[in-house]
Amino acid sequence: MVDIKISQEIDEKKLKRSIIFLILILSTSLTVAMLLLGLVGNHLSTSSHLRLIATYEDRMLPVVASQKMGQDINRIYDSLILINRYLDKAQTVSDLANTVAGTGLSVEADQTINQELSQEESNVARILGEINSYLSQITFDTSIVAERDAMERFNNYWALLRQKINDYIKEKKIDADRLNNIKINCDAMNDFLVKMNTIFTEAARSDLEVSKKTSAQSRMIILGLLVAGLVIAFIATIRSILQVKKLLDLFEKSKADQKRLASVMLRANDGILTLDENGAITSWNKAAEGIFKYDKQEALGASIEKVLPENIRSSWQNILQNAQSANQIHTQKFINKHNETIDLLLSVTHLPPLVAKATGEFSIIVKDVTEQILLQEKLEEERQKNEKRMHKELEDAKILQQMLFPETYVRFSNVEIAGHCFSASECGGDWWHYSQKGDKVLIWVGDATGHGLPAALITSAARSAVTLIEKLADFTPKKALELLNASIVQTTKGKMQMTFFLGSFDKNTKTLTYANAGHIPPLKANLGNFKFVPNDLVPLNDVNSPRLGEATTTKFSEHTIQLSAEDVLLFYTDGVSEVSGQKTEMSFLKNYCDLIAESKGVMNILNGLKREYEDLHNNRVIIDDITFMIAKIG
The missing domain is CATH 3.60.40.10 (PPM-type phosphatase domain)
Known part of the structure; x- marks a missing residue:
């Protein structure tokens, strides 16, 4: 039998490594895809949550501030009533003192009234400051006409009311007509605040709807990415399966090719041998035994120079080097082990890497062409004789024609x-x-x-x-x-x-x-x-x-x-x-x-x-x- 190194075990290990590599690629791809989906989903959810908070801060806080302003306006009115009472008490005491002044009687001033009056005036000033602070905290969208007009009208109303209150307190003259006027203004302000709250609430509701739509879109995007990830994973899985199948098919084909190669070498009439990169013989068929007169046990593992005669050994390295760039064919006179001189036709081929792993670095096909060369020499000799004869006959014919x-x-x-x-x-x-x-x-x-x-x-x-x-x-x-x-x-x-x-x-x-x-x-x-x-x-x-x-x-x-x-x-x-x-x-x-x-x-x-x-x-x-x-x- 022909000795050919079939690296089945090596190929199986390579196949297993390839399958594991493909599975790792698939798992890594799925993990990366899911991680990216999670990161994108988290980003979109966080963005939606931050937008809802912004909606509350930008829209709901002005509503709360306007509610507090309504309460403070009512408190101002209550404080003005108390101030009016304290002013009436003070006026009564002043009138009584003037009445008893001629009688030799005296009226002692009540300091408590003045203290309480000052306290209420301070309270009114504080509430006015709070309302101004609330106004400065209210933000609105200037591009929305309703919000912009409402705030401008409220500021105008408030400026008038605040001026009246400050004037009344400064003059210390708050009678029933003025209280009634302030009451009307405060009620108007409260009504206007209710309208403002309605405008701001509608704006907040509109923004909330937008935020909900954004959240819905985010969920759809996440869902789409999830589906895309699953599709990608499915495609990657199918491709991996196909790659594994392709490797299995190549493996089976390789084994079949190696079997066919062994069969061809066994039945070939020409000598076929292969060498590794060091020139050691790795395969040797029956025809090679007949040509070189070395059996398989003697040839395998031995250097190619062992079976070559002296006239070929000196040029053999050059032949191998030239075979790496192109197929080399040589005709050589050869003396085999039994000292028989024969003519050999050698075809030296540098094998591709995949084939070289299974057989060897170089393939050599040897054909005994002794009989063919002898026949060619006889034919050439006969041709030259015929050529000379034809030439002489033509020369004779030329002489005859000249006649x-x-x-x-x-x-x-x-x-x-x-x-x-x-x-x-x-x-x-x-x-x-x-x-x-x-x-x-x-x-x-x-x-x-x-x-x-x-x-x-x-x-x-x-x-x-x-x-x-x-x-x-x-x-x-x-x-x-x-x-x-x-x-x-x-x-x-x-x-x-x-x-x-x-x-x-x-x-x-x-x-x-x-x-x-x-x-x-x-x-x-x-x-x-x-x-x-x-x-x-x-x-x-x-x-x-x-x-x-x-x-x-x-x-x-x-x-x-x-x-x-x-x-x-x-x-x-x-x-x-x-x-x-x-x-x-x-x-x-x-x-x-x-x-x-x-x-x-x-x-x-x-x-x-x-x-x-x-x-x-x-x-x-x-x-x-x-x-x-x-x-x-x-």
Whole structure:
């Protein structure tokens, strides 16, 4: 069996700690929530109680003060009655003394009356002071019009009454009319105090209602906070339960993954081993035993360097360090315990923390690739042999194809011809040819589809067909293309085509009869009246038929033009434009015009064109064959 450290006990302890931690968080959250609710409720209750006290002090105390003022006003009236009596007694004694003054009798003054009179006057002054003190203690809301008006009217009444009382006492003249007037004023003051009490009581009742509403709102807030706390507690409980369930699921999944890992390691064909952070082997499967030739008892707990050969030990620490940043794959020559040399493919991975706790810091997968490497070496050797053989065959084919082309330069009495072909690979699909049959000079130019060996085979078939056609007693360009087309169709089965131009020049009449099978029209220029610009080049495009190889039923046509001395004809293939498009083709034509302006010889013109395209070949990849052919009429 594969020895894997499954830390089930550690995971269970961790799970228990996590559950206890979650329960503590839940309990703490509930405790804090209830404490906050209690603090808020206490604050709101205290605020409500303080407001009720303020309502009593601000509203009820003025009512009590006004009640006391009513009593004091009545006491003032009673004191004034006593003062009136004492003044009457004093007046009676004074009148009696005046009456007996002439009779020689004397009346003794009663000091008790004066004392009691002074005492009552002092009592009245004291009561007036108390009422003033009560007035100064009464507070009211100036924004309430009824309270403000009531207090202003009361102060006015009181100021008048107080002035009258002080004047009466100062004059010591309080008769029945004045007492009656004071009585009326005191009764009016008492009635007004009753009205004031009603106003203040209503204000106190209004404030009390407000306080009750505030208390009710406070209770609703406390209730709302309590409900919110319960909801929060419920959500926290559900979340805790889900977290516990998630941990349990992860724990079960971890155990299942570890079992699967053990099963995979047991059945794996590759050697699998794990190391701790010190390089000690922590697991070792059966395949590793077969590769390293160390059994499980020898390997477990031992350093990885014990099973490694000398050539790997020196670089092993670097491999482990590099594996911490990226997975490292190495191929090494290895000598096992039995001195067998094998090729190993080692994949070293730095494991993530959660996996590392259960298995080890590093995972190493070892595969014996000795047979694969031997096979690769044999395949590489075979590939190189085939490559050399193919290269030689292509070189031979290139030599054979070069034999299909005529000499670069030829002169037939009044006609000079020069041509050259650049192949994009060893073998090409362009082909040019000239021949003389009686008084006629034949010019052949063809371009097979694509390039390389398949195109070269088409040109070879075309060259063979042309050889047979040239042996005919008489033929026209039209007839020659029909025969050539039949040969190409038979060779390629219609899968490849070839553009072709055939011109027949009569040296006596200087006429050119030509047929065209989809090829680029040749360009004609006369050196005598040529302006040496591309626009003065005349294309021979009077006839143009389908390409060779498309169908045996293709019909071709021909056309005859008159040439004259100093006419120059340029034949070329589409590889010119495929070097880098139309811009290069126009540059080529301009260079061609410059060349025929500088020199009258066809070889000089050809060599100039060759130099240009040799430079192009050095700077660009030539994707198609390029052919030039120049003919000059003498």
